[in-house]
Amino acid sequence: MFQASVSGTVIKSSLIEPDGGVLVDVIVPESERGSKTLEAESMPKARLAKIDVEWVHVISEGWASPLKGFMRENEYLQSLHFNSLRMENGTVVNMSLPIVLAIDDETKKSIGSSKDVGLVGPEGDLLAILRSVEIYKHNKEERIARTWGTTAPGLPYVEEFIAPAGNWLLGGDLEVLKPIKYNDGLDHYRLSPKQLRKEFDRRQADAVFAFQLRNPVHNGHALLMNDTRRRLLEMGYKNPILLLHPLGGFTKADDVPLDVRMEQHSKVLEDGVLDPETTIVAVFPSPMHYAGPTEVQWHAKARVNAGANFYIVGRDPAGMGHPTEKRDLYDPDHGKKVLSMAPGLEKLNILPFRVAAYDTVAKKMAFFDPSRSKEFLFISGTKMRTYARNGENPPDGFMCPGGWEVLVKYYEQLQAEEAMPAVASA
């Protein structure tokens, strides 16, 4: 099921003014790189996993601002218990996910009582310095229970990154020796909050509405985004800009990979389903937790840092099926409810949306009309992937043909690859 259309009821009066000045920037200036790298070489080292590098990237560009590094225990506890941090001046900022760096016993021992630690990437290169470090216990069970509201086995982020991680957390202030790049042909999409704010200014946006996604864009999404723009114009904004903001970090294995999604999104703009003049497509570098109401706050907060003042939230944001029971892990309405009450996000304009579905009479995606419910077809993400995997076509008007072709090609290739290992191991 998919939901669309702006409901005016939750829109609040005040805008959050984009203010580049509040963003933490912990990337070392080029002039100091040499000396800092030399300094880092003499420090005890902690090895980063791929997921840790994604978080270094996120912190380094200010998405989690005012967080200046991996959380120390005081920040971690506030995040776990209050989904927010109280700053020294008394202001409260939203911070719903623990952004932490796990280390093992051996690394803890090698750090000893050192104040500063060099962070080494998966390929062995020095990426960053962590200053004034603090080491504290990584109680995985409690972290998982409080973040996901369940400890059932099968949570993707937990299985991949928390279960195998060390029993200690290493907090401190980050100094990143050079900007994080992936060299995957998509780095030009990875605009930092500062770059995004600059681009919004250049386009003279007077409203920025952000759309977080980790799936291909179909015409229901497009209907919603275009309708949101229409509503914002009606409200008096002259130049609302859409930030189409696919998540670029870790996603679970059966989600469509980033490169395929970016190609699909390009087609959607090429085919004119979304207007390139009023749309910015960029990649949000965060990994997915699939932690529903807890995570949707992070998704919104990070976009506020990038200058968005309207956030579109749908059914069951950042949700997934319960890993061991036949039901949604989260109540599909809790995400937008929790977001609308979240500490530190009081000024964000939240745009919940009505259900959209495939109208079998009009042969297009349309807002669901309960009076003729039998004429609507709900096409879930799973159903969409099944169509593409089986080489079947979805109903006309579900997705633009160029975008659909990208998906079909991806699943053809995937099936060919899946057939390979069997041959190789025979």
Add this chain to the structure above:
Amino acid sequence: MFQASVSGTVIKSSLIEPDGGVLVDVIVPESERGSKTLEAESMPKARLAKIDVEWVHVISEGWASPLKGFMRENEYLQSLHFNSLRMENGTVVNMSLPIVLAIDDETKKSIGSSKDVGLVGPEGDLLAILRSVEIYKHNKEERIARTWGTTAPGLPYVEEFIAPAGNWLLGGDLEVLKPIKYNDGLDHYRLSPKQLRKEFDRRQADAVFAFQLRNPVHNGHALLMNDTRRRLLEMGYKNPILLLHPLGGFTKADDVPLDVRMEQHSKVLEDGVLDPETTIVAVFPSPMHYAGPTEVQWHAKARVNAGANFYIVGRDPAGMGHPTEKRDLYDPDHGKKVLSMAPGLEKLNILPFRVAAYDTVAKKMAFFDPSRSKEFLFISGTKMRTYARNGENPPDGFMCPGGWEVLVKYYEQLQAEEAMPAVASA
């Protein structure tokens, strides 16, 4: 292990002014009881379990103020995710435990779309009205995970009250038809926040320091409380009053029952270990969750509502052993850390304390001196109960003789009773 002695570092400058005016009072005036009871009789009914009556009691006297009844979903979600509620005027109040009323499918059906519900006690008598009710899902797993930070089997409150409870929660505003009484000979100890505030005024207290406990008072506790008073006098307060505030609601089976504890506390005052002139002993009607850092906020918040402005917090408050692993469920330091950062409790003065233990040389409870650690004996609650159960005496000076006698008598009687059923069933 037990901790004692005020550390001055966390004490904040501003006092919370006792202000009876902010307390919610949802007890129906005597003049309206007849008509309201008549009205309630025509409403659909929900049956209360014993634990629900304890919560009705708590809400009715304003311990959870500004909460006016059992939580509706918006309050429940804020409590689970943020441990606090944002009020309409923008102020944030602490609310760390979900205070909810579970109902089963049948009760939900019988309520239908009624706005008001009559609440019926375990003995079938009409106790209260719940107004403008809202029914929402009781996701037990999520509630447990977010409240306790674990879903391991064996949490006392969960096993006793959540596991067998219904799959729906019923929220609404409470009107209590008459004050809740237990007729157990201890009702005179159950002073409401209003009564306590009046008593503090009568005694012209200029500081009130609260001590939450669910165990017998030994001389280590007394040392701590007397030392706190000394420190407050040093800080310039003229008349600091101690609120010795044992918890009177549900406690787990192996805790010492309330009536025994009250008798023991009386002896401690009779024996002069605590000064009756500057001490008020009263019962806090809340049930125990054993939810550590989440619950300690509730324990402190409720005492603020009763006029306390200093709160003493020790090692692992409201904690217990992990139900399935050989470790404390919570990090023993998290309680005071979380409390010190809790939203809505910024103005509370938190008094953490140093470790106290039995000094085998001085033959009394004293602040632990690490330089002669071998001369100290740590007597845990479990060890204390083992002494009493086995009829052994703890070291001289551990507890006043009158208080100790109460415990020994209780365990003798318990063992006699435990022997009985075997005879009866033979």
